[in-house]
Amino acid sequence: MYNNPNGPRQSALHRIPALMAHCTLDITVDTALLDVLTASSSPGKAIKAHIPRRDAALDPLLIAAAAASGPHVTRNHYHHDFFPAAPLPNLDEWARKSVDDVSGKPERRRLAYVSRQGPRRQRIVDEGSKENEHRRDVEPLQPADNVPSKKRRPSLAASPNASEGRTRSKSITVSDSCTSSKALPRLEVKCMARTRIPTPHGPAFLHLYHNNRDTKEHLAIVVDSAQFDDSVPAAPPIRSRSLDAVWSENETEMDRIIRGAYSGRLSATHQKALDPSKAVHSTTFSSLPSPLIRIHSECYTGETIGSMRCDCGEQLDEAIRQISQPITVPATPTSPTLTVPGRGAVIYLRQEGRGIGLLSKIRAYNLQDMGHDTVTANLMLGHKADERGYEIAAAILKDLGLGYESASCSESVRILTNNPDKVEALKREGISINERVAMIPRSWQRRQNQGGAGAVAVKQEPQQELLGATMIGGKSVYGEDLDKYLRTKVVRMGHILPLWLEEAAESAVY
Numbered sequence: 001m002y003n004n005p006n007g008p009r010q011s012a013l014h015r016i017p018a019l020m021a022h023c024t025l026d027i028t029v030d031t032a033l034l035d036v037l038t039a040s041s042s043p044g045k046a047i048k049a050h051i052p053r054r055d056a057a058l059d060p061l062l063i064a065a066a067a068a069s070g071p072h073v074t075r076n077h078y079h080h081d082f083f084p085a086a087p088l089p090n091l092d093e094w095a096r097k098s099v100d101d102v103s104g105k106p107e108r109r110r111l112a113y114v115s116r117q118g119p120r121r122q123r124i125v126d127e128g129s130k131e132n133e134h135r136r137d138v139e140p141l142q143p144a145d146n147v148p149s150k151k152r153r154p155s156l157a158a159s160p161n162a163s164e165g166r167t168r169s170k171s172i173t174v175s176d177s178c179t180s181s182k183a184l185p186r187l188e189v190k191c192m193a194r195t196r197i198p199t200p201h202g203p204a205f206l207h208l209y210h211n212n213r214d215t216k217e218h219l220a221i222v223v224d225s226a227q228f229d230d231s232v233p234a235a236p237p238i239r240s241r242s243l244d245a246v247w248s249e250n251e252t253e254m255d256r257i258i259r260g261a262y263s264g265r266l267s268a269t270h271q272k273a274l275d276p277s278k279a280v281h282s283t284t285f286s287s288l289p290s291p292l293i294r295i296h297s298e299c300y301t302g303e304t305i306g307s308m309r310c311d312c313g314e315q316l317d318e319a320i321r322q323i324s325q326p327i328t329v330p331a332t333p334t335s336p337t338l339t340v341p342g343r344g345a346v347i348y349l350r351q352e353g354r355g356i357g358l359l360s361k362i363r364a365y366n367l368q369d370m371g372h373d374t375v376t377a378n379l380m381l382g383h384k385a386d387e388r389g390y391e392i393a394a395a396i397l398k399d400l401g402l403g404y405e406s407a408s409c410s411e412s413v414r415i416l417t418n419n420p421d422k423v424e425a426l427k428r429e430g431i432s433i434n435e436r437v438a439m440i441p442r443s444w445q446r447r448q449n450q451g452g453a454g455a456v457a458v459k460q461e462p463q464q465e466l467l468g469a470t471m472i473g474g475k476s477v478y479g480e481d482l483d484k485y486l487r488t489k490v491v492r493m494g495h496i497l498p499l500w501l502e503e504a505a506e507s508a509v510y
């Protein structure tokens with residue numbers, strides 16, 4: 001039907017005026033128009049012979065179905081004029097027609113495309129398998145992620161059941177008692193794999209976690225190189241209980257080694273699975289300072305492209321650097337002064353943009369360029385200033401035996417942060433914190449060291465020159481946007497930092 005070998009496009013074009021005069025969409029008109037629209041080549045047989053048609057032929061049924069289903073088909077199709085002869089609805093009149101219910105004043109209607117799909121995280125889960133079917137009615141459909149919502153979106157931590165089943169598919173999971181909401185299922189985290197990562201500050205063990213609250217893969221970067229060397233008298237190794245546990249009766253030594261449940265340093269000649277019955281989780285070494293930890297929130301812009309709108313890249317680097325610093329244990333009557341490797345962990349939470357996600361953070365940046373600060377920008381987008389939750393972080397810490405006082409372990413932690421809310425949230429989740437260690441921005445330390453008025457003396461260490469674990473975060477950088485962000489954290493979010501911004505220093509990279 002749509003390939004009309006006898007009637008070239010040009011001859012069909014001549015028939016349009018006659019057809020349009022009647023302006024009826026009967027089947028004859030449809031057919032004739034479709035012939036015009038879908039003729040297989042441009043006029044001229046010579047050209048037709050040499051240039052084969054490259055586009056897909058239009059299916060008249062598809063066109064008819066799209067037209068019949070009305071203007072809401074999609075935002076893009078709405079203005080398409082499938083039938084040049086048929087009058088389009090008068091959009092201006094339609095827009096003027098509506099009247100605001102409350103005020104009675106005319107209100108302009110806006111054409112808005114709102115996807116009827118659920119958010120991506122829900123679709124990913126739903127598409128998974130049959131065992132996810134019961135979740136389809138858990139969450140009502142939400143507005144699409146590509147439409148700014150006036151309503152506040154739930155925090156990451158509040159997405160119930162998102163990955164339920166994933167951790168349960170294994171026989172061992174680590175559970176804890178830190179569920180802060182009764183409506184949510186008991187929080188479970190499970191370390192799925194662990195591996196050694198050499199960093200510019202020393203070796204670290206990267207742990208990847210699954211949980212039953214969200215679909216994110218949260219991480220723990222554990223610094224504890226004493227695990228490589230049995231002769232180092234140190235505190236108990238920082239190891240994941242869920243990773244080291246026996247996952248199934250059939251698991252082999254190699255299964256355990258590949259997921260990271262090995263002891264010492266893995267090499268071509270040393271491959272020793274950790275014997276679960278011998279996993280050391282109970283000793284404490286009282287003369288050592290408590291392990292140093294940081295709860296770090298993902299920041300794509302700061303950690304990968306070196307954004308100087310925030311200090312996230314350098315904070316991640318600085319945390320790994322500080323945790324890796326060797327610890328000196330003072331002499332006792334029975335033992336001499338000891339230096340042992342640094343010990344602690346960075347819990348890396350996938351809570352981009354303080355929990356609002358990268359898309360909203362990017363929008364917030366545009367609002368910030370228009371003069372709003374980071375807090376106001378979040379509020380303008382319908383978010384809270386901070387939508388993060390720390391239940392998962394607390395559960396991971398407990399899985400690593402950090403800050404968790406139980407029968408088998410009682411070790412408090414020191415935490416690297418300026419954010420008092422973070423400390424409170426972790427304490428509420430049962431984490432024992434005995435000290436908060438401030439994170440002074442490197443650019444502030446530099447300027448203080450260069451003798452600014454009112455400067456707080458902070459020791460400058462040569463290691464700070466090192467390119468850091470994130471490479472980008474390793475340098476001390478200064479910029480106007482960064483200063484503005486830091487100031488807002490102190491002034492509007494109550495971060496505990498000595499504010500040292502008397503002069504508007506010129507942008508410079510140190």
Ligand SMILES: Nc1nc2c(ncn2[C@@H]2O[C@H](COP(=O)(O)OP(=O)(O)OP(=O)(O)O)[C@@H](O)[C@H]2O)c(=O)[nH]1
Pocket residue numbers: 295296297298299300309310311312315351352353354355356361364365374378416417418419422439489495
């Ligand atoms: N919404 C929003 N998030 C931002 C912005 N800049 C950085 N972030 C995010 O903020 C998070 C880091 O939080 P911060 O407020 O910088 O610091 P904190 O973690 O609360 O406190 P510290 O422990 O002292 O670092 C990361 O997830 C970043 O992606 C911004 O302008 N808007």
